Amino acid sequence: MRASRLLSILLLLQTRGRATAQELADELEVSVRTIYRDVESLSAAGVPLYGEPGHDGGYRLLDGFRTRLTGLTTDEAESLVLTGLPAAAAELGLGAVVAAAQLKLMAALPAELRDRAERITGRFHLDAPAWYRGADRTPHLTEVADAVWNNCVVRMRYLRWAEPHETTRIVQPYGLVLKAGHWYLVAGAAERIRTYRISRIVDLHVLDERFTRPAGFDLAAYWQAYLEQFDARRHRGEAIIRLSAQVLDRLPHLVEPAVAQAALRTAGTPDADGWTRVTIPIESADQALPELLKLGADAEVLAPAELRERLTTTLDALNRIYGTA
Structure with a gap:
């Protein structure tokens, strides 16, 4: 020393x-x-x-x-x-x-x-976390990184979104990805390659067993394909909406890129009031509701009926709180 x-x-x-x-x-x-x-x-x-x-x-x-x-x-x-990522290096x-x-x-x-x-x-300084959001708490990151460096199999308890929420997995850690302040583990599990958010690892043990990385595995290429497939998987539905000219111009700053790109791609000719009909991808009515509420009175949902009804119900409730007799 x-x-x-x-x-x-x-x-x-x-x-x-x-x-x-x-x-x-x-x-x-x-x-x-x-x-x-x-x-x-x-x-x-x-x-x-x-x-x-x-x-x-x-x-x-x-x-x-x-x-x-x-x-x-x-x-x-x-x-x-x-060397250009001191914060990430410290976390690892x-x-x-x-x-x-x-x-x-x-x-x-x-x-x-x-x-x-x-x-x-x-x-030049790189600040990875997104605006208005802190980085994840990742107490197991160092152990995961050590397993990645040394090709060690790990057993972990993991919290996932679907039922049952807590599951135990034995995985082969191939690599780590830092995305917008969040760390992800890319690992082989049950003859498939899966992605795990490290902040959702409840407990982790590095096993004595070693593994051999798949020949030709490209972490960057896998991640890019994963992001594309992720958007395709989560956008299971569509919504048809009308947008005012003002909000249509500002749409890339108000919604995620996939939604803004779809809206601009499907935009037709403005009607007599200057509003434009577009089609956007959505995950579900639950997910789309708060996103469309951000657009305020500059957006009208035409379909699906469930989403329009949810918006109407929400607006009625807001009117009861803020409205006048």
Whole structure:
């Protein structure tokens, strides 16, 4: 652990040019006293390191000195894809590993390229969760990730939407997907590939049994196909509605993309009042009701009759609450 910290100090100074003891202590999460001892050890080992007093002082390496001890460990090399996703890396239990890999990469770059890389880091930030929603609580994520890395079979208790809600599954974890702040496990189960939302895992045990990943399995391609099939499965019905010109223009900002695209694709010629008849996909009357209520008086449901009746009943109830005698 101490050897790793000494190397980190060396790489930090090589990357930044100057750093105070307090800055190094904060970066490495140790005390300032520990940094003093580490600097003495580096100097004793022949590293040309010196300190400058004053407000703009700190530790520096002698000009021209560069260490070549920048080789990546196996874990660091595997984590390179996550160097631009620090929050995701931390959730996976790889925060320290990713930080070490990134530091070694920066130290290995020439000064000009290092400055450009740091400029991008300071000007681009990825925030995965959707607006007005927090990320899922995922207490089993680290265990799942470990099973994915090591091809270990897992047994889990899982809460699903259908009855029975709680079920026990033994699965082969193929990969992890982060979608809009939510983590998903893609796994083989009963000769099928299934997708599980990790926040709905109640309990999980990593078994001693190992598995072999399917040859040619492409996680990104599977996920894209899953999303397309997901929309097709959940949109089991259609609704015919009339939309005012005002809401039709704003539809992509009010409803999900699949609904907005279907509406614009099926839009006919506006009637004498400027309203347009469109056909949109829906999951059910229960799901469509709150979505269409968002459109207010700029939308009228024509079919199916069940959905129109549900809207009428809801509007009557609202009128009883807010209406006048």
